[in-house]
Amino acid sequence: MGKIDVLNGNKAAAWGAKLARVSLLAAYPITPQTPLVEYLATFVAEGEIDADLVEVESEHTALSVLQGGVFAGARTFTGTSSQGLALMYEPYIRTSTMRLPIVMALVTREVISPQTVWGGQQDAVTVREAGWIQIWCESNQEVLDTVVQAYKIAENKGVLLPVNVCYDGFSLSHMAERVEIPEQEKVDSFLPKPDITHVKLDPDKPMSVDPLTAGPMLTEFRHKQVTAMKYAKEVIEEVRQEWSQLFGRDHGGMVDVYRMEDADIAIVCMGSPAGTARVAIDEMRELGIKVGMVRIRVLRPFPVEEMQALLSGVKAIGTIDRNVSFAAGYGTSYLELRTAFGGKRMPPMIDFIGGLGGSDVTLEQIKQAIVITQYVANGGEYRDVTWFGLDEVDVDQLFDLEDQADQEVKEGIV
Amino acid sequence: MKQIRFHGRGGQGAVMASELLCHALVHEGNYGQSIPAYGFERRGAPLEAFVKLDSKPIRERTQVYEPDGIIVLDSALIVQLPIFNGVKANGFAILNSRKKMTLDDVPENVETLATIDAVRIALEVFKAPITNTILLGAFAQATKLVSLQSLSECIEINFPKKIVEKNLVAVARGFNEVQVVTRSGQLQKAEG
Amino acid sequence: MSAKVPDKLYRLTGDDVASVGKGLYVVNTGLWRYQRPVTDPDLCKRCSACYMYCPVGCKLELNTHYDTNLDWCKGCGICAEVCPANAITMYEEVGEE
Missing domain, CATH: 3.40.50.920 (Rossmann fold)
Incomplete structure (x- = not known):
C-alpha cells in the first residue's frame, strides 16, 4: 500500500516523474502547467529527484535539451500547455521522427487567439498528427500512474515513440484530490532503467542524426512510425495488465x-x-x-x-x-x-x-x-x-x- | 456529498485553506476535492475556491454552483459580492466579521450562521490579517464536518515548519471563539 | 441520419462574420479594494500627483480637489503615499455607507 496524499494534477505528474527516476528535466513555465515546473524544481532542489534541471529560455529549447539528453541515454520529462506547445512545435515533430521516448505532460488549455488562459483541449487535439502517443487522464491518480506507465510504453523497443500524458488544465491540473503514491521499490520493479540503443551519442561510433532525408528514405521513416504506433496498442494493453496486477488499479487501456x-x-x-x-x-x-x-x-x-x-x-x-x-x-x-x-x-x-x-x-x-x-x-x-x-x-x-x-x-x- | 464555497482575496490563503480542508478529510478516511476557481491570481482580487466532501470517491469534475455552505475570509466581501448566491436550503455561512451579525442579516436559506472576528485573532496570533486557518477552526465547530484534531494534524504534516505552531493556535482559537446561531432557535456558545 | 440545421445561424457576410473586437473582458478592479482612499478637500492642493500615479486611472479632477472613482479604485494606496499634502487617508473598506 502506497502513501495516501492530496495532490493536484500537476503535483501528481511531478510525482510520476520522480517515481520513474527521471534524470533530466527541462521545462518552461506556462499557465496552467506552471506549478508542475515549480514542483519539479522543488524536488530537485531538495534532492528528492537525482536529476539535472536545465533552466531554459523557451519551450523550443526545453524539448531540444531533452533530445540531447536521450542521445546520452537519459530518461527525460517535461511539460507544457497551449502557446508553449506552439513554440515547441518544431522540435516536437523531430522528437517523434527520431523515435525518442520522451514523456511530456500536456496540461491542456485553449489556444490563443482569442486571448485566453483557461482550460480546453484544443492544444492537444491540434497536434494529434505529430507522431506522439497521446494518453488522456480522467483523475489525478490516473495522471500519476500514467506518467510512470508512459515510460514503459515509450521505451519499449517495438514502440520508441514519445508520449504525451494529457490532463485538462484547471479541471485536473489545479484540482486537488486523494491520490495514492506507489512505493518506489514497486515502481522500480515495474520500470527498468532506460536502455536506448537506436540513437546514441558515442564518439567511438559516430552516427548522423536527422540529416537531409530524401523521399524514399522519408517514406520509410513514416511507415516505421505508423507501424510502431499500431504496435503501441498491444504494449499499452500489456502495461495496463501489468500495472493492475502490481498496483491494483486499472484506468483502462486504449x-x-x-x-x-x-x-x-x-x-x-x-x-x-x-x-x-x-x-x-x-x-x-x-x-x-x-x-x-x-x-x-x-x-x-x-x-x-x-x-x-x-x-x-x-x-x-x-x-x-x-x-x-x-x-x-x-x-x-x-x-x-x-x-x-x-x-x-x-x-x-x-x-x-x-x-x-x-x-x-x-x-x-x-x-x-x-x-x-x-x-x-x-x-x-x-x-x-x-x-x-x-x-x-x-x-x-x-x-x-x-x-x-x-x-x-x-x-x-x- | 457536501459542497462548500470559499470566498477570499488573492493572498489571503483561501486556496490553501481549501486544500488543507481536503487533506483533513482524506486524513479522516473520507474523500475530498479542492478546486480553485481560476481567474487572475492578483493580490487583493476576490477569488473563490470550492471543496467537495464525501465518504466515497468524488467523480464529478465541475465547479460548485449550489453549495451547502460558504466560508468567507474577508469581511468586505460580504457587502461587495453576492456571496449567498446558490446556497442550498438549510445551508451554513461561516463569516469573518467584526460586526455582530444575526440571522436577520442573512438570507432565509442560511440555517447555521457562524461569525468570528478573525482579523482581531489573526493580528494577535500572526501580527498579520491571515484568517484562513481561523475560519477553518470555526467551520469545524459550526458544522462538525471535520474534526479540529485532523485539521491540526494536517497543519503539522503539510505546513512549512516555521508557521505550524501559530497556525495550530489559530485553528484552535477559531474553533473555540466562534459564535454559532441556528435558525431552529438555540444560541450555542462555543464551548471551551 | 438526417443533418438537421443547427438553430444558431450566424451571418455569412459583413463585419459580423467574426467576433473580433467584441466582448471585452472586464476585470472589475473596484472589487479588489479592501481599503478606501478618502481625500480631504481642504488639504488637497490639486497638484495632480495622485492623478499621475494612479495605476488604474481612476482619479477624478473636481473644481475643489481630486477625488476617486470607486467603481475602479483597487485600494492600492499609492495615491495616499505620493500625496505631498497628506490629503489622502486609507480607511478599511466597509461597503456603501
Whole structure:
C-alpha cells in the first residue's frame, strides 16, 4: 500500500516523474502547467529527484535539451500547455521522427487567439498528427500512474515513440484530490532503467542524426512510425495488465469503459468530463435510460477496433467534446469515431461541444446529452452538433423522463 | 456529498485553506476535492475556491454552483459580492466579521450562521490579517464536518515548519471563539 | 441520419462574420479594494500627483480637489503615499455607507 496524499494534477505528474527516476528535466513555465515546473524544481532542489534541471529560455529549447539528453541515454520529462506547445512545435515533430521516448505532460488549455488562459483541449487535439502517443487522464491518480506507465510504453523497443500524458488544465491540473503514491521499490520493479540503443551519442561510433532525408528514405521513416504506433496498442494493453496486477488499479487501456454491458446508448468523451459523465450515467439509469460510457483514453493511436466492438451494437452514440475540429464543424472525438467506423454501418451519432475556454462541462449538460441521445435512439431527429452555451437545449419537450421510467417499469412487469 | 464555497482575496490563503480542508478529510478516511476557481491570481482580487466532501470517491469534475455552505475570509466581501448566491436550503455561512451579525442579516436559506472576528485573532496570533486557518477552526465547530484534531494534524504534516505552531493556535482559537446561531432557535456558545 | 440545421445561424457576410473586437473582458478592479482612499478637500492642493500615479486611472479632477472613482479604485494606496499634502487617508473598506 502506497502513501495516501492530496495532490493536484500537476503535483501528481511531478510525482510520476520522480517515481520513474527521471534524470533530466527541462521545462518552461506556462499557465496552467506552471506549478508542475515549480514542483519539479522543488524536488530537485531538495534532492528528492537525482536529476539535472536545465533552466531554459523557451519551450523550443526545453524539448531540444531533452533530445540531447536521450542521445546520452537519459530518461527525460517535461511539460507544457497551449502557446508553449506552439513554440515547441518544431522540435516536437523531430522528437517523434527520431523515435525518442520522451514523456511530456500536456496540461491542456485553449489556444490563443482569442486571448485566453483557461482550460480546453484544443492544444492537444491540434497536434494529434505529430507522431506522439497521446494518453488522456480522467483523475489525478490516473495522471500519476500514467506518467510512470508512459515510460514503459515509450521505451519499449517495438514502440520508441514519445508520449504525451494529457490532463485538462484547471479541471485536473489545479484540482486537488486523494491520490495514492506507489512505493518506489514497486515502481522500480515495474520500470527498468532506460536502455536506448537506436540513437546514441558515442564518439567511438559516430552516427548522423536527422540529416537531409530524401523521399524514399522519408517514406520509410513514416511507415516505421505508423507501424510502431499500431504496435503501441498491444504494449499499452500489456502495461495496463501489468500495472493492475502490481498496483491494483486499472484506468483502462486504449479505452475505459463504464456500464456498457447492457447499454442501449453510449456517451463517448475524453479527459475530465468523463468523471462527471459517470455520475450523470448513474442518475439517468435510475430513470430507466440504459446508458454507458466509452472514454477515449488513448487518442493516438486511435482505438479503432475497440470502438467498433463496443459501439456497433448500441442504438445511438453521443459524443462530448471540449474541442472543435474544423473539418466539418464537429468535435474531434466525433470525427475520429466516424473515421474509425469507416464505411462500416454504425449507429446514429450526435455531437455536443462544450467546456471551451475554461467553461465547465456540467452535470446538467451531460444529462441533457444523454436524454437527447436516447431521443435519437428512439428514432427522433436532432441537430448533429449541439453547442452548449450557444444552442438552446430544451430536453423536456423531447420526452417526459418520468414517463420513460414508468414505461420501463411496465415493460419489466410484462 | 457536501459542497462548500470559499470566498477570499488573492493572498489571503483561501486556496490553501481549501486544500488543507481536503487533506483533513482524506486524513479522516473520507474523500475530498479542492478546486480553485481560476481567474487572475492578483493580490487583493476576490477569488473563490470550492471543496467537495464525501465518504466515497468524488467523480464529478465541475465547479460548485449550489453549495451547502460558504466560508468567507474577508469581511468586505460580504457587502461587495453576492456571496449567498446558490446556497442550498438549510445551508451554513461561516463569516469573518467584526460586526455582530444575526440571522436577520442573512438570507432565509442560511440555517447555521457562524461569525468570528478573525482579523482581531489573526493580528494577535500572526501580527498579520491571515484568517484562513481561523475560519477553518470555526467551520469545524459550526458544522462538525471535520474534526479540529485532523485539521491540526494536517497543519503539522503539510505546513512549512516555521508557521505550524501559530497556525495550530489559530485553528484552535477559531474553533473555540466562534459564535454559532441556528435558525431552529438555540444560541450555542462555543464551548471551551 | 438526417443533418438537421443547427438553430444558431450566424451571418455569412459583413463585419459580423467574426467576433473580433467584441466582448471585452472586464476585470472589475473596484472589487479588489479592501481599503478606501478618502481625500480631504481642504488639504488637497490639486497638484495632480495622485492623478499621475494612479495605476488604474481612476482619479477624478473636481473644481475643489481630486477625488476617486470607486467603481475602479483597487485600494492600492499609492495615491495616499505620493500625496505631498497628506490629503489622502486609507480607511478599511466597509461597503456603501
